[in-house]
Amino acid sequence: MxxxxxxxxxxxxxxxxxxxxxxxxxxxxxxxxxxxxxxxxxxxxxxxxxxxxxxxxxxxxxxxxxxxxxxxxxxxxxxxxxxxxxxxxxxxxxxxxxxxxxxxxxxxxxxxxxxxxxxxxxxxxxxxVVGTVDEIRDFEELPHAPQRTRAFLKIEDGCNNFCAYCIIPYVRGRVRSRSLESIRDECLKLKAAGFKEIVLTGIHVGTYGRDLRCQVSGVSGQKISLVDAVKTVLDAANPLRLRLGSLEPVELTDELIELIKTDERICNHVHLPLQSGSDEILKAMHRPYTTKNFAELTARLVDEIPEISIGTDLIVGFPGETDENFAETLEFIQSQPFAKIHVFPYSARAGTVAATLPNQIPSSTKKIRTNSALEISRDKSKIFVERLIGRTVEIIAETSTDGLVDGLTKNYVRVYLPDENIPLGEVVKVRVEKIFHDGVWGDYVD
Ligand code: SF4
CATH class of the missing domain: 3.40.50.12160 (Methylthiotransferase, N-terminal domain)
Structure with missing residues (x-):
């Protein structure tokens, strides 16, 4: 079959x-x-x-x-x-x-x-067999065999945040963290299989461990956090690279930043969803930070982690978003050191708070706002990748299509080069020549 x-x-x-x-x-x-x-x-x-x-x-x-x-x-x-x-x-x-x-x-x-x-x-x-997910408290263990050169490692499911626009907590249920023992077991398999890069995945990775406090043998009552999961992966799998998933700004703790700074295996790349550059809209979205908090964090990251790439998500046309609110957003994203901005026109999801709010924004306005934000994203991405031209970078060769191989740098720039029997899954040095597609083009360096 x-x-x-x-x-x-x-x-x-x-x-x-x-x-x-x-x-x-x-x-x-x-x-x-x-x-x-x-x-x-x-x-x-x-x-x-x-x-x-x-x-x-x-x-x-x-x-x-x-x-x-x-x-x-x-x-x-x-x-x-x-x-x-x-x-x-x-x-x-x-x-x-x-x-x-x-x-x-x-x-x-x-x-x-x-x-x-x-x-x-x-x-x-x-x-x-679809039933309610609200009451589930246990992480569903699944056997896993990665089918790509970068191994995704799921460490968590569910979300407790209930951002006003988001349907995910309703369909995924509450936070359930995978035990450190189970993470360690899968990491040992990934190590044995020779994976060089591990990507932490989950619905809300930054809340990892919130539900595990009393469940680990021998350390009853002790808090567990994402830092423990990261250390477990580094110890058990010892990957060349560990990529963190999307993190909420408030979840990048001092301890986690210190770990990213000091352990070379952790990629200098973070995805921090901003969602809006207007404090009024952030509040209406139930996002737990202000633009000031966000800007302080990104300034610190740029200052302390060399060549860091910061990606973000932005929702435009949230209910009640005025022209002034959107102008603030444009000004804010322009001021930020983003390498990439994923722009989403607000999409009403039945059952969420935002779907019931007055002043829903017409599609035509959302389209115009999306294009304005995308223009800034394109400019910022170009500035970020242009810095690599003339330099030699390391990628892990990921896919080979139509005579081209591509892979990612540690700070998440996609690099393309001619396929000259380049082994997939291996580290390859590339001299960057020019901007190409969604990244850069270069030549293999022996
Ligand atoms: S946007 Fe993210 S943090 Fe907010 S409710 Fe959805 S999954 Fe949770």
């Missing part, structure tokens, strides 16, 4: 798809190269914006239409948020939300046998 995965959304979804793939392989399934030749198609969905939900529905329909005989299983955040809509899509056989992924093979096989009993006719009612 052949299985094919379609994965939408973030690194956590990518990690979870890789883990479910491993579960199928353990039951004798092999990977299909094309969706049309698969006996089972798993669509791992996203719902972070209205566009993500729409894309998820499109992919489910495409999967169901690709091969009338295949079993279609839909999992993930969109399935969790609208299970009835997913179940009503013609051709869907199994619906799983953001828990019970460990049961995916069992559920798919139940759907296969139901279909066999029906003489191959598609099941009218899909098997749906």
């Amino acid at each position: 052949k299985v094919f995965f379609v994965t939408l959304g973030c690194k956590v979804n990518q990690y979870e798809s890789e883990a479910m793939q491993k579960l199928f392989e353990a039951s004798g399934y092999v990977r299909a190269d094309e969706i049309s030749e698969a006996d089972v198609v798993v669509v791992n969905t996203c719902t972070v914006t209205a566009v993500s939900s729409q894309k998820s529905r499109q992919m489910i329909r495409r999967a169901a239409g690709a091969n009338q005989n295949s079993i279609v299983a839909v999992v993930g955040c969109y399935a969790q948020s609208e299970p009835e809509v997913v179940a009503a899509i013609d051709g869907v056989d199994v619906v799983v939300g953001t828990k019970d992924r460990t049961r995916i093979v069992e559920l798919v096989e139940a759907a296969i046998s139901m279909r066999n009993e029906e003489l191959g006719i598609r099941n009218e009612q899909p098997l749906s």
Whole structure:
């Protein structure tokens, strides 16, 4: 039997798809190269914006239409948020939300046998196991085998923040941290497999350990934090590089900054979601910092960590965002040392506080504001990568396509070079020549 995965959304979804793939392989399934030749198609969905939900529905329909005989299983955040809509899509056989992924093979096989009993006719009612996630307190352990040169390592699930615009806490539930023992076990496997770069992933990585205080044997009552997870990874896997996931500004503690500064294995790259450059809007978004706090942090990072790359997310057109608020945002992002700004037009998500606020912003205004912010992002990215021209940088060769190899520098600049039998997964030195695509172009240095 052949299985094919379609994965939408973030690194956590990518990690979870890789883990479910491993579960199928353990039951004798092999990977299909094309969706049309698969006996089972798993669509791992996203719902972070209205566009993500729409894309998820499109992919489910495409999967169901690709091969009338295949079993279609839909999992993930969109399935969790609208299970009835997913179940009503013609051709869907199994619906799983953001828990019970460990049961995916069992559920798919139940759907296969139901279909066999029906003489191959598609099941009218899909098997749906989507339940509430509010009460879940345990991290769901999944076997994992990374399928890329950078190994994603999931250390946490869920979020307690309830930012006014965000649907994620409703579909992922509360913070559940993976135990340090389990992190250590997976790191030992990654080390044995020779991974040079590990990327910490989670829904809200900065809150790692908040729920673990009393659970670690021998240190009952002691606080556990992201710093402990980072040290565990460094000790057990000893990777050449460790990349931290997205962190909230308030979570970059003195201890964590000190660790980034002093341990060369930790990448000089952080992703700090700003979301707005207006204090009034930050407050309405329920974000726990001001622009002053944010600017002090970025100034410190630039001052203390050489060549640091700071990426950010920005939401434009939040309900009630006036022209003045947006002008403040533009001025603020212009003043910040960002290497990249991901700009998202605000997307109302049913069930969130922001969706009920008055003064929703028209799409046309959001579009204009998005373009203005993107212009600043492009300028800032260009200035950041231009500094590399003429210099020699180190990348870990990641992918090879159409005669080109690409990989990332420690501070997250994508570097392209001609593929001259460059071994993927290895460290390669490149002399940077010019700006190219979303990064730079260079030549291999022996
Ligand atoms: S911190 Fe805010 S934006 Fe991030 S997942 Fe939690 S609620 Fe969503």
